Amino acid sequence: MRASDRAYRKLLDEIVAGELPAGTVLGEVEQSERLGVSRTPLREAFNRLVADGMLDSESGRGVVVSQLSLETVTELYEVREGLEEQAARLAAQRADRELFKKLWDEFENSKSLILGGEIGANIFYELNAKFDDAIDEAIQNPYMVTTLKNVRNHMARVRKLARSNPARLLEAANETQLIVEAIATGDAALAAHATHVHLHKSHSRVSAAVREQLAKINKEVA
Amino acid sequence: MRASDRAYRKLLDEIVAGELPAGTVLGEVEQSERLGVSRTPLREAFNRLVADGMLDSESGRGVVVSQLSLETVTELYEVREGLEEQAARLAAQRADRELFKKLWDEFENSKSLILGGEIGANIFYELNAKFDDAIDEAIQNPYMVTTLKNVRNHMARVRKLARSNPARLLEAANETQLIVEAIATGDAALAAHATHVHLHKSHSRVSAAVREQLAKINKEVA
DNA sequence: GTTATCATTTCTGTATACAATCTTGTTGTT
DNA sequence: AACAACAAGATTGTATACAGAAATGATAAC
Numbered sequence: 192m193r194a195s196d197r198a199y200r201k202l203l204d205e206i207v208a209g210e211l212p213a214g215t216v217l218g219e220v221e222q223s224e225r226l227g228v229s230r231t232p233l234r235e236a237f238n239r240l241v242a243d244g245m246l247d248s249e250s251g252r253g254v255v256v257s258q259l260s261l262e263t264v265t266e267l268y269e270v271r272e273g274l275e276e277q278a279a280r281l282a283a284q285r286a287d288r289e290l291f292k293k294l295w296d297e298f299e300n301s302k303s304l305i306l307g308g309e310i311g312a313n314i315f316y317e318l319n320a321k322f323d324d325a326i327d328e329a330i331q332n333p334y335m336v337t338t339l340k341n342v343r344n345h346m347a348r349v350r351k352l353a354r355s356n357p358a359r360l361l362e363a364a365n366e367t368q369l370i371v372e373a374i375a376t377g378d379a380a381l382a383a384h385a386t387h388v389h390l391h392k393s394h395s396r397v398s399a400a401v402r403e404q405l406a407k408i409n410k411e412v413a
Numbered sequence: 414m415r416a417s418d419r420a421y422r423k424l425l426d427e428i429v430a431g432e433l434p435a436g437t438v439l440g441e442v443e444q445s446e447r448l449g450v451s452r453t454p455l456r457e458a459f460n461r462l463v464a465d466g467m468l469d470s471e472s473g474r475g476v477v478v479s480q481l482s483l484e485t486v487t488e489l490y491e492v493r494e495g496l497e498e499q500a501a502r503l504a505a506q507r508a509d510r511e512l513f514k515k516l517w518d519e520f521e522n523s524k525s526l527i528l529g530g531e532i533g534a535n536i537f538y539e540l541n542a543k544f545d546d547a548i549d550e551a552i553q554n555p556y557m558v559t560t561l562k563n564v565r566n567h568m569a570r571v572r573k574l575a576r577s578n579p580a581r582l583l584e585a586a587n588e589t590q591l592i593v594e595a596i597a598t599g600d601a602a603l604a605a606h607a608t609h610v611h612l613h614k615s616h617s618r619v620s621a622a623v624r625e626q627l628a629k630i631n632k633e634v635a
Numbered sequence: 636g637t638t639a640t641c642a643t644t645t646c647t648g649t650a651t652a653c654a655a656t657c658t659t660g661t662t663g664t665t
Numbered sequence: 666a667a668c669a670a671c672a673a674g675a676t677t678g679t680a681t682a683c684a685g686a687a688a689t690g691a692t693a694a695c
Binding site: 415416417450451452453454474 | 648649650651657658
């Protein structure tokens, strides 16, 4: 693996995990020493992360981890609505229906587990990742997949900022299951609308969680 | 301006203009000498273009100008449908209506000119660019704007491959005018649906033009 | 006490040298 | 004649050195 790839992956992971919080200024020399790569591949990683929207290139003065606010979360959901409704529609038209029928069963089986705390949450996230992969495969559109993957990185960062409780995860699982069902039966309109509903509710849940989290952080600062 | 920016811009322009046709292999040394920059900023430009989807990084063996086929055009339109319908919807909710009323007048005045050949086509493209800028300003979503700008670069490349005739441009102008009208009156649903209609028809027109163009190229090869 | 200017220092941007990997062509063997 | 192995060449990836720009802090003048 290339040094630039390692630097990119490490920094992305740390940003998504919140270990490098929003606003953190990253110097080239500093980070190249920390990550054990020279400045050239590190700059390559920086550039990719700027293109991804994870870093902002603060006019000449270093790069900064991009802000995460209620506004940016809303912006993210607005893009998700456009892209994921379309993706669901296309998936319903093109997907291997058997695969989505199996996925439906997996959601069904997972429900009881999801309410069971930490492990349940992991099962939920793994199942969601599986759903995302199935969508990517189904839509047969590399360009859209690239765009979706970037959106998901941002979403992962948002989720880390404010993990949901089991009850909310179960809600999300039920909503997603309906999307899976629509795709499994080739109902494109339902797939799109169910995605819309899911994103609307998810936006509410995430906003509430982020609001709490941001309030907590502000309290700590004060 | 930085050397890496110049290299990026020059290469992007050349790819969009078709001067660097699909499939062209670009060597680092070769291109850095041609563009008068060293390999470091050139690699930066290459990486950005790969991220944009304009170049493909052919496993170790140089970068290649990405292919443009009927399939990739369709993929592009599928992403456009998702993003631009959403953008139109948001613009209808948030835009400065006066600005779009003025834009509507400009479309109205341009119609007679568009049928007038070369100059008319330029007027059409300038007006379209103005429309795009107005959308970007209206939606107030930097993340979505970034994504839209990339899509537009790809579309510019497609258009260069197969320029339309005046009659088709007029059709497109009328369709776009309806979108402008919907935004000017705050009709989000109409804005989204008019965008859908426009993209559907535009896809047909562009596909036909690209098909002709590709046939011509194949003839030349044979 | 405040402000402006200049020097110091740090950081970014670019060029280039070096190392490692992958291609390709040639030669030898079956 | 076909295939494999090896060597020569080219090309990518990384490190580092150098130049130029920008920020910071100090000093002096008002």
